Amino acid sequence: MYPVDIETMPSSCGHNHGHHEAPVAASEPVKQVSLSKSSPLDTITLTTYPEDSTPIALSWGESSPEERGPIVASRDREGLVKHNAIGAHSGSYCVYHALAIGSKQLKKDHVADYTNAQPAFSVPEQKTWYNKEDIIAMDPFGHLTPVLYDEVSKSENVEVRPTIAITKAHMQLFELKDAVEQGRLKVDGKVVINKNGDLNVSKIAVEPVWYLPGVAKRFGITEDELRTSLFEDTNGMYPELVTRPDIKVFLPPIGGLTVYIFGDPKFVSDPSKKLALRIHDECNGSDVFGSDICTCRPYLTFGIEEAVKEAQNGGSGVCIYFRKEGRALGEVTKYLVYNARKRGGDTAAEYFHRTECIAGVRDMRFQQLMPDILKWLGITKIDRMLSMSNMKHDAIVEQGIPILERIPLPDELIPPDSRVEIDAKINSGYFTNGKVMTTEELKNVRGREWHDVL
Numbered sequence: 001m002y003p004v005d006i007e008t009m010p011s012s013c014g015h016n017h018g019h020h021e022a023p024v025a026a027s028e029p030v031k032q033v034s035l036s037k038s039s040p041l042d043t044i045t046l047t048t049y050p051e052d053s054t055p056i057a058l059s060w061g062e063s064s065p066e067e068r069g070p071i072v073a074s075r076d077r078e079g080l081v082k083h084n085a086i087g088a089h090s091g092s093y094c095v096y097h098a099l100a101i102g103s104k105q106l107k108k109d110h111v112a113d114y115t116n117a118q119p120a121f122s123v124p125e126q127k128t129w130y131n132k133e134d135i136i137a138m139d140p141f142g143h144l145t146p147v148l149y150d151e152v153s154k155s156e157n158v159e160v161r162p163t164i165a166i167t168k169a170h171m172q173l174f175e176l177k178d179a180v181e182q183g184r185l186k187v188d189g190k191v192v193i194n195k196n197g198d199l200n201v202s203k204i205a206v207e208p209v210w211y212l213p214g215v216a217k218r219f220g221i222t223e224d225e226l227r228t229s230l231f232e233d234t235n236g237m238y239p240e241l242v243t244r245p246d247i248k249v250f251l252p253p254i255g256g257l258t259v260y261i262f263g264d265p266k267f268v269s270d271p272s273k274k275l276a277l278r279i280h281d282e283c284n285g286s287d288v289f290g291s292d293i294c295t296c297r298p299y300l301t302f303g304i305e306e307a308v309k310e311a312q313n314g315g316s317g318v319c320i321y322f323r324k325e326g327r328a329l330g331e332v333t334k335y336l337v338y339n340a341r342k343r344g345g346d347t348a349a350e351y352f353h354r355t356e357c358i359a360g361v362r363d364m365r366f367q368q369l370m371p372d373i374l375k376w377l378g379i380t381k382i383d384r385m386l387s388m389s390n391m392k393h394d395a396i397v398e399q400g401i402p403i404l405e406r407i408p409l410p411d412e413l414i415p416p417d418s419r420v421e422i423d424a425k426i427n428s429g430y431f432t433n434g435k436v437m438t439t440e441e442l443k444n445v446r447g448r449e450w451h452d453v454l
């Protein structure tokens with residue numbers, strides 16, 4: 001029994017009623033509520049309970065995709081009584097989907113046609129896909145659902161959507177053009193296509209799919225504690241987290257990740273080939289718009305350059321981009337912290353403290369779930385890790401993937417105003433081949449202040 005305070009709720013129907021202040025009489029089922037006359041609906045289903053439905057069998061970590069079963073989140077068609085996942089598809093974009101339905105620009109009964117949408121290259125199947133410990137934050141069969149589960153989708157009359165898509169592209173970055181012009185990279189016609197530094201890249205987009213018992217275990221909490229905090233701190237956004245302890249899979253409304261592979265994708269999981277890897281967490285201000293307050297874009301493009309070199313040397317280069325803006329605190333919090341730093345005397349000694357004052361913590365990226373994508377790709381060791389983060393390093397090593405060499409960002413690529421960030425991070429445990437400053441010395445590492453700017 002899930003430990004919510006439900007025992008005191010009188011019930012005439014045997015349902016577990018969610019709350020004392022339910023907007024209906026205690027003797028009525030709480031799961032359906034009548035809306036006002038202005039509402040387009042007569043009633044709305046707030047949540048479901050185990051006795052309401054027969055979910056399509058879903059058993060995480062089984063030895064075949066058929067035994068594992070499809071992931072069904074949508075309530076459409078017969079989904080309301082057959083769904084086996086909480087939440088909605090497409091991460092945070094599920095809200096736009098709801099707007100499209102609500103504004104009548106998308107028909108609720110639209111059936112996707114996946115003709116020619118199949119992966120542009122194949123990712124070799126891995127043992128980890130059939131292990132409920134290794135992969136708990138994505139659906140290992142998310143790219144194959146239209147093939148694997150088309151029949152069950154039709155026979156059960158439910159929607160089964162892909163959560164992974166695999167494609168190919170060219171990319172152009174001015175830093176890579178510079179690398180070719182300066183002679184750091186050679187044009188080989190395969191990875192570096194031309195003298196403009198255009199790159200051939202293989203890409204994989206992944207949406208989050210959480211197996212709740214596994215996620216709880218990674219964080220060292222119980223599944224009940226995880227469900228409670230997800231339910232309460234999102235202000236009750238997903239009541240089934242509480243009312244459906246029998247449903248173990250949750251599609252959270254958060255950003256996903258993208259894998260960028262340079263060189264032959266098959267080499268990624270080949271232990272005889274060297275692998276260079278950059279794990280990058282989103283920083284829109286620097287990555288896209290070139291803000292000089294941090295080292296994000298310089299490290300991103302350095303990581304891509306090194307990944308390309310590894311691919312040109314016969315190995316493999318991978319860059320994985322996680323949508324975790326501003327240490328997963330979001331850009332509003334990030335800018336508030338910038339203001340507090342710039343008004344308060346921007347020193348490396350105060351760097352983390354400023355974030356802690358506003359956000360309560362210095363970081364919410366929680367790297368515990370990050371290594372899943374490495375396991376899914378079949379990565380068993382990392383020859384050259386293009387990251388200084390101890391949190392990323394420790395999370396990967398704890399999942400049993402050794403890191404053979406760590407490559408810090410070269411000093412000449414660090415913008416002057418971002419010394420505050422990088423020196424504070426090095427002092428707190430980031431990897432470096434160079435100097436680790438004392439706490440006293442950090443007081444003298446100062447960023448540009450506003451009177452210098454405006």
Ligand SMILES: [Zn+2]
Pocket residue numbers: 283286287294295296297
């Ligand atoms: Zn940044």
